[in-house]
Amino acid sequence: MPIFIDRRLNPKDKSLGNRQRFLKRAREELKRSIRDKIRTGRIADVDSEHAVSMPARGTAEPSFSDAKDSGRRQHILPGNKHFAPGDRVPKPGQGGGGSSPGKTVSEDDFRFVLSREEVLDLFFEDLELPDMVKLNLKEILAFKPRRAGFAATGSPTNINVGRTMRNSHGRRIALRRPKQEELDAIAKELAIQEAEPQSGAARQRIAALQEEFERLERRRKRIAFVDPVDIRFNRFDAQPVPNANAVMFCLMDVSGSMGEREKDLAKRFFVLLHLFLKRRYDRTEIVFIRHTHEAQEVDEETFFYNTQSGGTVVSTALEEMRRIIEERYPSNEWNIYAAQASDGDNFATDSERCIALMDGQIMRLCQYFAYVEIIDERETHIFGATENGTSLWRAYSAVNLKWPNFQMSRIATAADIYPVFRQLFARQPVVQKSA
Amino acid sequence: MARQASKSGLLFSGSGWDFNALSRVHEAIEALAIEELHLDVYPVQMEIISSQQMLDAYSSVGMPLMYRHWSFGKHFLYQELLYRKGGRGLAYELVINSNPCIVYLMEENTMALQALVIAHAALGHNHFFKNNHLFRQWTDAGAILSYLDFAKGYIAHCEERHGVAAVEAILDAAHALMEQGVFRYHRPPKLSSERQREGVRERLEYEERSYNDLWRTLPASKGGSSAGEKDLGMAERKKTLKLPEENLLYFLEKNSLVLEPWQREIIRIVRVIAQYFYPQRQTQVMNEGCATFVHYTLMNMLFDRGRISEGAMLEILRNHSNVVFQPAFDDPRFSGINPYALGLDMMQDIQRISTEPTAEDRDWFPDIAGNGNWRETLLDAWANHRDESFIRQYLSPALMRKWRFFILADAASEPHYEVASIHNERGYEKIRAGLAQSYDIGASRPDIQVVDVDLLGDRQLRLEHKVKDGIMLEEASRDAALRHIRSLWGYEVSLAAIDAQTGQMLNERSTSQIGE
Numbered sequence: 001m002p003i004f005i006d007r008r009l010n011p012k013d014k015s016l017g018n019r020q021r022f023l024k025r026a027r028e029e030l031k032r033s034i035r036d037k038i039r040t041g042r043i044a045d046v047d048s049e050h051a052v053s054m055p056a057r058g059t060a061e062p063s064f065s066d067a068k069d070s071g072r073r074q075h076i077l078p079g080n081k082h083f084a085p086g087d088r089v090p091k092p093g094q095g096g097g098g099s100s101p102g103k104t105v106s107e108d109d110f111r112f113v114l115s116r117e118e119v120l121d122l123f124f125e126d127l128e129l130p131d132m133v134k135l136n137l138k139e140i141l142a143f144k145p146r147r148a149g150f151a152a153t154g155s156p157t158n159i160n161v162g163r164t165m166r167n168s169h170g171r172r173i174a175l176r177r178p179k180q181e182e183l184d185a186i187a188k189e190l191a192i193q194e195a196e197p198q199s200g201a202a203r204q205r206i207a208a209l210q211e212e213f214e215r216l217e218r219r220r221k222r223i224a225f226v227d228p229v230d231i232r233f234n235r236f237d238a239q240p241v242p243n244a245n246a247v248m249f250c251l252m253d254v255s256g257s258m259g260e261r262e263k264d265l266a267k268r269f270f271v272l273l274h275l276f277l278k279r280r281y282d283r284t285e286i287v288f289i290r291h292t293h294e295a296q297e298v299d300e301e302t303f304f305y306n307t308q309s310g311g312t313v314v315s316t317a318l319e320e321m322r323r324i325i326e327e328r329y330p331s332n333e334w335n336i337y338a339a340q341a342s343d344g345d346n347f348a349t350d351s352e353r354c355i356a357l358m359d360g361q362i363m364r365l366c367q368y369f370a371y372v373e374i375i376d377e378r379e380t381h382i383f384g385a386t387e388n389g390t391s392l393w394r395a396y397s398a399v400n401l402k403w404p405n406f407q408m409s410r411i412a413t414a415a416d417i418y419p420v421f422r423q424l425f426a427r428q429p430v431v432q433k434s435a
Numbered sequence: 436m437a438r439q440a441s442k443s444g445l446l447f448s449g450s451g452w453d454f455n456a457l458s459r460v461h462e463a464i465e466a467l468a469i470e471e472l473h474l475d476v477y478p479v480q481m482e483i484i485s486s487q488q489m490l491d492a493y494s495s496v497g498m499p500l501m502y503r504h505w506s507f508g509k510h511f512l513y514q515e516l517l518y519r520k521g522g523r524g525l526a527y528e529l530v531i532n533s534n535p536c537i538v539y540l541m542e543e544n545t546m547a548l549q550a551l552v553i554a555h556a557a558l559g560h561n562h563f564f565k566n567n568h569l570f571r572q573w574t575d576a577g578a579i580l581s582y583l584d585f586a587k588g589y590i591a592h593c594e595e596r597h598g599v600a601a602v603e604a605i606l607d608a609a610h611a612l613m614e615q616g617v618f619r620y621h622r623p624p625k626l627s628s629e630r631q632r633e634g635v636r637e638r639l640e641y642e643e644r645s646y647n648d649l650w651r652t653l654p655a656s657k658g659g660s661s662a663g664e665k666d667l668g669m670a671e672r673k674k675t676l677k678l679p680e681e682n683l684l685y686f687l688e689k690n691s692l693v694l695e696p697w698q699r700e701i702i703r704i705v706r707v708i709a710q711y712f713y714p715q716r717q718t719q720v721m722n723e724g725c726a727t728f729v730h731y732t733l734m735n736m737l738f739d740r741g742r743i744s745e746g747a748m749l750e751i752l753r754n755h756s757n758v759v760f761q762p763a764f765d766d767p768r769f770s771g772i773n774p775y776a777l778g779l780d781m782m783q784d785i786q787r788i789s790t791e792p793t794a795e796d797r798d799w800f801p802d803i804a805g806n807g808n809w810r811e812t813l814l815d816a817w818a819n820h821r822d823e824s825f826i827r828q829y830l831s832p833a834l835m836r837k838w839r840f841f842i843l844a845d846a847a848s849e850p851h852y853e854v855a856s857i858h859n860e861r862g863y864e865k866i867r868a869g870l871a872q873s874y875d876i877g878a879s880r881p882d883i884q885v886v887d888v889d890l891l892g893d894r895q896l897r898l899e900h901k902v903k904d905g906i907m908l909e910e911a912s913r914d915a916a917l918r919h920i921r922s923l924w925g926y927e928v929s930l931a932a933i934d935a936q937t938g939q940m941l942n943e944r945s946t947s948q949i950g951e
Binding site for chain 2: 002003004005006007008010014015017018019020021022023024025059060061062063064065066067068069070071072073074075076077078079080081083084085086087088089090091112
């Protein structure tokens with residue numbers, strides 16, 4: 001009779017640890033490969049599984065092996081059809097040299113699938129919202145009680161009944177507190193004795209029983225059922241809650257001047273931002289504001305998928321943002337971030353107003369403000385690195401000089417999105433500013 | 436259902452399996468195997484696992500316990516990929532050379548398949564493990580599981596103490612030399628028992644605790660060993676270090692100048708595991724052939740006795756023929772010779788030769804032709820051969836004709852292959868010798884040995900590669916492997932390629948030329 005062991009319920013993923021080690025080892029290569037993929041593919045695809053090639057560097061397993069292109073060897077093969085000794089067979093392919101027929105695909109060039117979590121981890125590694133800690137260090141505002149064992153003192157509402165009764169029970173056993181049953185038994189016997197005709201011996205017995213009864217009664221009174229020393233309270237520690245409240249304002253220009261291409265690029269940028277925030281800062285709130293000549297706060301769905309058209313007045317969006325901050329996100333409690341995407345066109349005199357708004361209020365409230373301008377591909381070489389540009393770009397350049405927590409960048413093609421995104425959210429700001 | 440099945444004499448019916456049926460089938464098959472085939476097996480422990488767990492087992496070289504290393508993660512991904520693509524079905528079973536013999540059964544298998552697997556693994560492989568001389572001499576079935584348990588624990592412990600990266604560096608280097616980490620000629624020392632290992636560990640810990648750096652600063656005794664020992668010739672040095680040494684891992688473990696005790700222990704673990712698998716690699720054809728022959732014979736016997744239904748037998752045969760499928764060399768599915776097919780064919784051929792030989796067989800196999808006792812002949816072959824000697828001795832002309840074997844000579848300098856021999860009177864011997872040669876692991880693997888080391892001079896480790904038939908080492912992997920050796924040895928390492936026939940030095944490569 002063989003021994004049977006059913007292992008099906010054993011913990012799965014026995015080799016998960018090995019997988020993690022492998023991914024860690026191949027980290028740099030994998031990161032590069034995913035980013036290349038995202039750059040060329042659709043950005044929303046980040047949020048899914050990915051097949052990646054086996055990274056060769058760092059994960060090769062070298063050993064001494066024969067060079068295929070040297071020496072003389074023999075292959076013994078089955079299935080001869082018409083060969084006779086002395087026949088010559090041309091070698092297949094070039095570079096194959098002496099590669100033996102029927103060589104299988106090597107283990108070093110295969111593709112495997114990374115889960116969504118792993119992809120996002122690799123993808124957003126070493127990105128973060130700048131200055132996230134600043135507010136936390138300054139003021140810890142909220143405390144949250146947390147269970148921390150038991151205490152002998154406390155408020156009656158926190159009595160832990162289980163603990164208390166356990167202590168009481170132990171104490172009663174230790175001090176031999178008479179049980180109610182013992183008393184009942186004596187009382188019963190006493191009643192029987194008293195009911196019977198009185199004799200000398202019986203009287204003596206009754207007296208003894210009564211004495212015993214009183215002794216037990218006294219003892220029961222002396223040893224309380226629940227004594228103050230038994231009582232235990234739940235103890236709570238006030239745990240400071242780090243105030244990592246953060247809100248991201250997404251401001252997008254959806255006016256008529258933004259063509260399909262521009263809107264598409266802007267949306268892709270925000271999709272990436274959205275994913276990043278959801279991944280790394282689970283308590284981050286996101287406010288979507290879109291504007292034409294007037295601004296409105298919209299939900300995610302509308303922001304990404306609805307269309308609208310009209311003129312362009314950028315300051316309306318900034319106004320809206322300021323209003324929402326005042327209303328819902330007091331800046332002493334919230335880390336406030338903003339990202340704005342626009343084609344740079346603005347109503348003639350509005351840029352001045354934008355500067356005033358930014359300088360006067362918004363930059364003071366914000367931790368970080370990123371401005372992304374979507375430009376025509378043909379304009380790339382014109383604008384390149386110059387400060388010259390659209391009216392909004394010039395206006396923001398002034399802001400840029402003044403505020404270190406302001407960043408601006410241009411996107412011309414889909415391939416630019418990720419590098420710009422990285423530049424804006426790199427762990428250490430790429431651009432060091434004098435201010 | 437069970438009652439119904441036993442009433443009709445069938446061991447099982449339907450495709451679902453349960454533990455009762457498994458146990459019934461195992462009993463019947465085992466009885467038959469012992470009675471009819473005279474097999475001799477270890478007790479069996481059957482473990483039911485899921486496909487996921489089978490993949491896990493694959494990636495840790497088929498062992499139930501293994502230490503952690505990234506390369507196993509890589510292999511897992513590879514196996515998983517093949518499985519998902521459907522490019523390769525999972526093995527229906529996995530069997531471990533241990534006592535008791537552990538057999539993994541996949542839960543997805545149907546009952547008919549489980550019966551096949553039990554015959555194949557729990558009896559065929561099991562008999563081979565217990566009786567083949569390579570396994571008997573070189574592996575210790577009783578101790579392997581506890582040794583792996585120790586290895587896993589020890590390496591985890593080292594990772595805790597010295598960091599994952601440090602342990603990984605040693606393992607990477609040791610894995611690179613696994614091929615050169617086995618004793619091919621003399622028997623390896625036995626696996627030490629749990630208590631001995633405990634003692635070794637304690638001693639190491641004591642030495643680490645009581646280490647005092649002051650000792651290092653003491654002047655060498657007797658005014659230095661310089662004058663006298665420098666004169667020691669190379670011969671003397673070789674004698675003290677027991678050079679030449681073919682087991683590089685063993686040499687580095689014992690003689691490395693820079694390794695810490697725990698690092699030596701890790702190398703030892705890798706070396707022991709490599710040694711454990713060495714017999715399996717030398718007996719692929721025989722091992723699989725034996726198991727396949729056993730399951731095929733036993734299943735047919737059970738069917739003949741009416742204990743397996745026709746439907747189940749059909750399923751068994753379909754799976755059997757998938758396993759022994761051998762495409763011809765020009766078939767796109769061809770990926771080398773299928774050891775299951777070759778093994779089974781040779782063993783059935785032996786059966787044929789001993790019962791109904793032809794004149795040709797009598798000529799080629801005077802010892803066994805017509806002796807009528809195929810059971811004993813096979814038992815003897817299973818016990819005393821490895822692939823190379825088995826093929827050299829038992830591959831018959833009839834089989835060579837059936838397989839239509841031919842030899843393709845491949846010289847790297849020529850733009851074409853040349854057909855050297857085919858399955859005819861003049862070619863039989865050559866094909867048989869060539870095929871046997873290709874299964875000689877010792878001969879087909881690069882022959883690299885430690886030949887000299889000047890401990891008192893520059894401490895350079897000198898290795899020698901015996902070049903056979905002009906086959907050189909692949910350069911990139913050679914350099915990488917040499918780097919690994921240097922990291923274990925601590926000083927420069929050089930590798931000279933020496934032509935095996937002429938003794939002429941072809942080239943020399945030193946780690947000082949390679950760089951990081």
